[in-house]
Amino acid sequence: MPRVGEAVIETRGLRKRYGDVEAVRGIDLRVERGEVFALLGPNGAGKTTTVEILEGHRTRSGGEARVLGFDPERNAVALRERTGIVLQHTGLEPYLTVAETIDLFRGYYPRPLPLDEALAVTGLEAERDRRVRRLSGGQQRRLDVAVGLAGDPELLFLDEPTTGFDPSARRGAWAMIRGLRALGKTVLLTTHYLDEAQALADRVAIMARGEIVTVDAPARLVAAEDASLIRFRAPEDAALPAALAPRATHADGYVELRSPDPVRDLNALTGWALAGGAALAELTVSRPSLEDVYLRLTGGDGGAEGEA
Amino acid sequence: MRALRLALRQVKYEERAFRRNPAAAFFTFAFPLIFLVILTVIFGNSDIEAGERVISGATFYVPAITALTVVNTCYTSVAMSWVYDRDAGVLKRIRGAPLPAWAFLFGRIAYAIIVMLALTVIVAAFGRLFYGVSLPGATAPAVVVTLAVGAFAFCALGLAVAAAIPNADAAPAIVNATALPLLFISDIFIPPDVGTPVWVERVSAIFPVRHLSEALQTGFNPFEAGAGFEPVHLGALAAWGVAGLLLALRFGSWEPRR
Known part of the structure; x- marks a missing residue:
């Protein structure tokens, strides 16, 4: 259990x-x-x-x-x-069939997963007797998983x-x-x-x-990421309300505003827009995504770091 | 017990994968016969001075091609397949499974030896049938021992050179560059009475191919009076094998080189 x-x-x-x-x-x-x-x-x-x-x-x-x-x-x-291990780049014997390949690995384990179950979980039933070298990329990846499951880990x-x-x-x-x-x-x-x-x-x-x-x-x-993101199109020299200006950033013709209290900030913003005749074109308010959390925590453009 | 069963099972799967690639399998078996026929045609089946005896060309070439077969199936094939499977991640995946490393190696090497023995039988039968070469009788045990020691030495050296090969693209060049010159200077392609300079023979006597070919020549020599064992050559082969094994254990790897 x-x-x-x-x-x-x-x-x-x-x-x-x-x-x-x-x-x-x-x-x-x-x-x-x-x-x-x-x-x-x-x-x-x-x-x-x-x-x-x-x-x-x-x-x-x-x-x-x-x-x-x-x-x-x-x-x-x-x-x-x-345990089962499904690595990124691993090869399999190209001339064996899908069923033979899974069986080969099942034989290494004391209590293997039944072959039919391994095929069913990975959706490879129809490819059962197909040679590994004839599988598509996605099918090979699923076979990788089936091999990882061979020992019922x-x-x-x-x-x-x-x-x-x-x-x-x-x-x-x-x-x-x-x-x-x-x-x-x-x-x-x-x-x-x-x-x-x-x-x-x-x-x-x-x-x-x-x-x-x-x-x-x-x-x-x-x-937990407290700030919503308010975003709209505005020229860079637009005079924003004093309460918001210090937090605003300009990028590609848009103003972006991180806002822990979007209701209050939007009220200020729309009041300012109505009074001054600004359009607030393409206004969006969004909750942060996991991507925002990720980018903030990993220091922005994390992909620029070297391989270790 | 379980590990031994797994080891034998590896042999079965090696055989199945080999059989499924018929083009490769066919040429593996045809290769030594092609060499036997071509070399006998080029250098003639006429008499060759081998030591104090005179034997027919084919009588020289049957053991010579047998030695070639040992080098090809044990050294060349084992080294190449190890590097290719290492680069492709096959070996890393195996290391992640609860299969003892020795059981996997056993499958590889046992299968190489099975192919080598099959080729030896084919070459000998072909020589007997088409060239009337007489086959070892009293010296048969010596031939078997020589093949066993030779297979050990060249499989170990194959694994050792695999450890020195950085990637699969470099494998054929490095394996051929290490094996081919030795095959030429160790009385395998070229018979000994062609007039090979003595210093070349001295150089080749350092390396294992000559020890293998000379031990097999004795074992196949129809005039051999004794049991046909060549302790010095067998000792030299075994020493090369142990050195290869130690290098393979120390520097060998199951993971792609980056």
Whole structure:
């Protein structure tokens, strides 16, 4: 029986150093049984390194790590029997069929997932007897997941599961991941896509520069971002009301205003517009998205950081 | 027990993947016969001075091509497939599964040796049938031991060179550049009575290919009076194998190089 609240992954002060570069700088992480937990962050934030330490592919330079109660560095085989790993770039034997490939991996585990179930969860029933080299990109990615599920793992590591998917394939993959949660699996998901994290994850950890900046449910991260965004078209030299002018920023012919109290600010703004005959063209008021939270926490254009 | 079953199962899947690529499988098997025929045509099936004895060209080429087969299936194939699978992420995925590393390696190497033995039988049968080459009788155990030690040495060296190859694009160039020159100076393509300079033979005596070819020549020599074992050559091969194994264990990797 799944015991809710039990930690499946737990780290304390986890560190990884490559020469002079500290890729992971002391992170504390706790993932509970049955959660879909997303790790977000720009390239070079230390996501992949963190996940590879938890998978047992890398050794850590410092700190504690427990995965399903095991030290991932030590109990390699015992741990691998209970985890599934779906990496970003991995190959499969091109001349075997889908069913043979899943069967090959099922044979490595003491209590494998039945073949039909692995095919059904990943929607590969029709491709069962097809050679791996004849699969489309999306089908190969689903086969990656099927292979990750071959051992009926308690914990599944999913690294960028929908990169390169078209929108409908992405929706399909999301349905598949929700299906995994329904089966009681714990999923550690790394992704670049904020909408993916928002749609799938119970909790999100945002990483930047080797540290975890924040951890929470996506909806609460967004709710905690107090400021709404008021935006309208106006010339740069427009004389805004005195109460608003200090907080306004100008960009590409628009005025943007971060507002913790949009009702009051809009009242001031519309009063000013009516009095002065300003149009407030293209006026929008929006709640922050996970993307806004992410960009603020990771320091803006996070993609500019180097690969670590 | 479970690990042993998994290891044997790997062999089965290696075989199946090999069989599914018929073009590659066909040329793997045709390759040594093509060389046997071409070399016998070029250099003639007439008598060759091998040591104090005189043997027919084909009698020289059957063990020579057998040695070529050991180098190709163990060294070249093992090194290339390791680098390709490492680059493609096949090996990293295997490392994430609860399959012991040795069981995967066992599958790879056992399958390489099965192919090598099959090719040896084909080459010997072809030589017997079309060139009337006499096959080892009393020296058969020596031939088997030589093949075993040779397979160990060249598989280990294949894994060692794979560790030195940065990426799959570089694999054919590096593997061929290390193997081909040795095949030319170790009495495999070119018979010994052509007049190879002595210093070339001395240089080649350092490397494992000559030790393999000379040990196989003795094992296949119809005039061989003894059991046909060549302890010095076998010892040298084994030493190369151990060195290769240590290098592979120290520097080998299962993950793509960045």
